[in-house]
Amino acid sequence: MALPMTQVATTEGQSESSKKPNPMSFVKDVCVVGGCGRVGLPLAMGFARVGLKVAIYDINQKAVDTVNSRVMPFFERGAEELMATLSLEQMTATTDLDIISQAEHVVVIIGTPVDEHLNPGFSSFTKFIDSIGPKLVDGQMVILRSTVYPGTTARTQELIARYNPNVDLSFCPERVAEGLALEEISSLPQLVSGTSDQAVKRASALFSKLNTKILELSPLEAELAKLFTNSWRYIQFATANQFYMLAQEHGLDFYKIYNAMRWEYPRTQGFPKAGFAAGPCLFKDTMQLASFSDNRFFLGHSAMLINEGLPQFIVNDLKEKVELGDKTVGVLGMAFKGNIDDARSSLSYKLKKVLEFQSREVLCTDPYVRDEALKPLEEVVERSDILILGAPHRVYKELKFPEDKIVVDIWNFFEN
Numbered sequence: 474m475a476l477p478m479t480q481v482a483t484t485e486g487q488s489e490s491s492k493k494p495n496p497m498s499f500v501k502d503v504c505v506v507g508g509c510g511r512v513g514l515p516l517a518m519g520f521a522r523v524g525l526k527v528a529i530y531d532i533n534q535k536a537v538d539t540v541n542s543r544v545m546p547f548f549e550r551g552a553e554e555l556m557a558t559l560s561l562e563q564m565t566a567t568t569d570l571d572i573i574s575q576a577e578h579v580v581v582i583i584g585t586p587v588d589e590h591l592n593p594g595f596s597s598f599t600k601f602i603d604s605i606g607p608k609l610v611d612g613q614m615v616i617l618r619s620t621v622y623p624g625t626t627a628r629t630q631e632l633i634a635r636y637n638p639n640v641d642l643s644f645c646p647e648r649v650a651e652g653l654a655l656e657e658i659s660s661l662p663q664l665v666s667g668t669s670d671q672a673v674k675r676a677s678a679l680f681s682k683l684n685t686k687i688l689e690l691s692p693l694e695a696e697l698a699k700l701f702t703n704s705w706r707y708i709q710f711a712t713a714n715q716f717y718m719l720a721q722e723h724g725l726d727f728y729k730i731y732n733a734m735r736w737e738y739p740r741t742q743g744f745p746k747a748g749f750a751a752g753p754c755l756f757k758d759t760m761q762l763a764s765f766s767d768n769r770f771f772l773g774h775s776a777m778l779i780n781e782g783l784p785q786f787i788v789n790d791l792k793e794k795v796e797l798g799d800k801t802v803g804v805l806g807m808a809f810k811g812n813i814d815d816a817r818s819s820l821s822y823k824l825k826k827v828l829e830f831q832s833r834e835v836l837c838t839d840p841y842v843r844d845e846a847l848k849p850l851e852e853v854v855e856r857s858d859i860l861i862l863g864a865p866h867r868v869y870k871e872l873k874f875p876e877d878k879i880v881v882d883i884w885n886f887f888e889n
């Protein structure tokens with residue numbers, strides 16, 4: 474990385490006032506980097522909705538064109554309607570990196586996956602900062618919003634300071650759930666942290682515009698709060714899945730026990746149902762925490778083994794009961810959870826792979842996921858001997874299955 478020597482500096486000893494933004498010099502209030510993504514786009518739209526001038530910088534040209542033509546690239550509740558009301562003046566997307574220099578706040582929400590060894594990698598983030606670094610200008614504020622490995626904000630501060638010490642840095646984790654993003658952007662409290670008091674103040678001021686409640690933490694606390702949140706959810710799902718498997722292995726009806734546990738008993742009300750716990754966040758955030766704990770996060774690793782083992786368990790369980798090799802199996806719902814169109818890291822696809830090895834034929838369907846290999850629902854129901862619910866989409870609720878079909882419903886979705 475070649476840096477002009479005059480720009481190599483640290484923030485130490487620098488007066489807060491030297492970083493003061495001059496809003497007059499910025500054409501945009503916010504630039505959302507990675508703003509065509511699943512959580513970046515609802516956030517950009519949320520800022521535009523409250524009257525801020527928003528730019529989106531994204532490397533995906535196709536998605537940029539789609540957004541600028543005011544079409545949603547994916548499903549998000551209420552987004553199509555909101556999109557239709559936003560002018561290009563209010564929100565515009567581009568692949569031109571120069572847009573970064575034009576925004577007072579640069580909110581970064583690019584993907585942060587773990588690698589094939591389940592470890593987070595910092596090099597792609599370093600490369601990313603190197604790409605935007607030369608575009609950062611005095612008085613700007615960078616807000617990290619991607620879920621990051623603990624310590625990333627502190628490291629990023631050092632990287633950014635090499636390019637421009639007069640830039641504030643904050644970490645404000647995104648905690649919305651896909652499908653509910655536009656509501657939750659304004660209803661969930663925002664955790665705000667920064668590498669200086671001024672950074673915290675500025676980030677708080679920005680998120681207050683979304684009408685959120687603000688809670689201040691240190692960067693490391695905020696990074697861990699996000700990872701703890703997702704890991705905790707992942708562990709809860711794993712607990713339900715482990716209990717489901719235990720009950721099944723003993724020939725018992727898990728939901729009879731589940732309902733008994735929860736009946737008029739306040740302390741078990743939050744207990745989740747069994748089901749596929751997957752998607753682009755819970756697994757990888759749990760693995761980020763495992764890596765941070767020097768691989769001594771035993772609960773996290775156990776949760777991963779349980780949740781990821783559920784498709785194989787379902788198939789093994791079926792094999793105990795029927796001659797699976799003779800059977801056509803249908804999977805209903807390929808998204809990673811109900812009522813969305815996102816199939817990233819979906820366990821329905823893992824189930825499909827296991828079934829392809831064990832059964833005669835596998836037919837998959839989903840009303841939302843775009844995948845040419847999927848079949849219409851009616852065909853899957855008609856041709857399959859066994860139907861396995863992969864994602865509990867609301868539209869399946871009223872389905873009635875012919876008596877001769879075996880239906881596997883780990884959510885107990887069809888019963889309630």
Ligand SMILES: NC(=O)c1ccc[n+]([C@@H]2O[C@H](COP(=O)([O-])OP(=O)(O)OC[C@H]3O[C@@H](n4cnc5c(N)ncnc54)[C@H](O)[C@@H]3O)[C@@H](O)[C@H]2O)c1
Pocket residue numbers: 506507508509510511512513530531532533536582583584585601618619620621647648649650651753754
């Ligand atoms: N999906 C969720 O429900 C969710 C919820 C909370 C937090 N998060 C976190 O938010 C982050 C983004 O997740 P996502 O699901 O929106 O991912 P995504 O893949 O849908 O979106 C990422 C976007 O960033 C763009 N991008 C990638 N590299 C870029 C670069 N160098 N410059 C500019 N744009 C770039 C991609 O083209 C894409 O549009 C992740 O860190 C994730 O953990 C996700």
